[in-house]
Amino acid sequence: MNDDLVFKALGDPTRRKLLDLLCENNGQTLGQLCENLAMTRQSATQHLDLLVAANLVSAVKRGREKLHYINPVPLYDIYARWVRKFETQRLGLLHDLKTILEGDA
Amino acid sequence: MATEKTSFVYVTYIAATPEKVFAAITKPEIARRYWGHENVSDWVPGAAWQHVRDNDARPVEIVGQVVEVVAPTRLVITWAGASQAENPDAYSRVTFDIAQDGDRVRLTVSHDELELGSGMASGVSKGWPLVLSSLKSYLETGQGFDLSGRTKAA
Numbered sequence: 567m568n569d570d571l572v573f574k575a576l577g578d579p580t581r582r583k584l585l586d587l588l589c590e591n592n593g594q595t596l597g598q599l600c601e602n603l604a605m606t607r608q609s610a611t612q613h614l615d616l617l618v619a620a621n622l623v624s625a626v627k628r629g630r631e632k633l634h635y636i637n638p639v640p641l642y643d644i645y646a647r648w649v650r651k652f653e654t655q656r657l658g659l660l661h662d663l664k665t666i667l668e669g670d671a
Numbered sequence: 672m673a674t675e676k677t678s679f680v681y682v683t684y685i686a687a688t689p690e691k692v693f694a695a696i697t698k699p700e701i702a703r704r705y706w707g708h709e710n711v712s713d714w715v716p717g718a719a720w721q722h723v724r725d726n727d728a729r730p731v732e733i734v735g736q737v738v739e740v741v742a743p744t745r746l747v748i749t750w751a752g753a754s755q756a757e758n759p760d761a762y763s764r765v766t767f768d769i770a771q772d773g774d775r776v777r778l779t780v781s782h783d784e785l786e787l788g789s790g791m792a793s794g795v796s797k798g799w800p801l802v803l804s805s806l807k808s809y810l811e812t813g814q815g816f817d818l819s820g821r822t823k824a825a
Contacts, residue, residue, distance in 0.1 A: 592679060593677070593680075621684065624680040624681070624779070626781070635678070635679060635680035635681075637680065637681055638681075638800040639682065639683045639799075642800045642803075643683075643808075646804060
């Protein structure tokens with residue numbers, strides 16, 4: 567898939583929020599998602615369309631409903647391309663250090 | 672006893688043919704190169720299939736039955752941890768849908784009927800994205816990820 571679409575889709579707090587909502591509870595309708603977003607259905611639809619275009623969300627018809635599922639596969643593609651390739655081990659150490667220093671463990 | 676069920680739907684686009692994608696899932700000698708596991712079956716409806724880790728011990732980790740085979744576009748199997756093989760409630764269902772999309776293939780993996788909050792649901796939600804990303808990488812570049820006996824998956 568096109569990496570630009572993925573980065574663009576992720577570059578917006580509402581769309582990241584949508585992904586978080588699907589991560590918590592996968593397979594939601596537009597209506598269910600809107601309950602947790604302070605915006606109109608129309609705006610939410612536009613955000614969802616961008617996530618679908620980036621293949622970060624899959625929309626599946628189940629009966630009369632359209633359910634949205636988070637699809638993290640492109641994130642792994644990007645991980646493989648932009649993270650693993652370079653500094654996997656050192657990044658791991660840095661991440662551990664950051665976690666310890668920030669007391670987030 | 673009604674347990675709440677959950678589903679996952681994963682999609683990846685691969686520059687390959689449906690035949691190649693189907694073979695990569697069903698042929699052990701290909702699957703082991705990007706999945707670190709082999710899917711072993713006769714691939715006819717009703718046949719058993721086993722998901723075998725490709726290491727020296729070759730443990731059977733997942734078992735199930737072939738439900739539907741339409742090569743090279745569709746494959747449906749049931750899926751349970753090997754230790755749960757005798758428990759009918761433990762079985763979930765995996766559907767591979769392979770569709771030509773321009774010059775690429777759209778591979779959709781739907782994993783349904785998983786028990787919400789179960790170890791299996793948690794495990795497959797971490798596993799599938801990695802496996803599909805590795806499959807894409809393998810078919811497009813010849814190089815998958817090492818998912819066989821590695822220390823830890825992402």
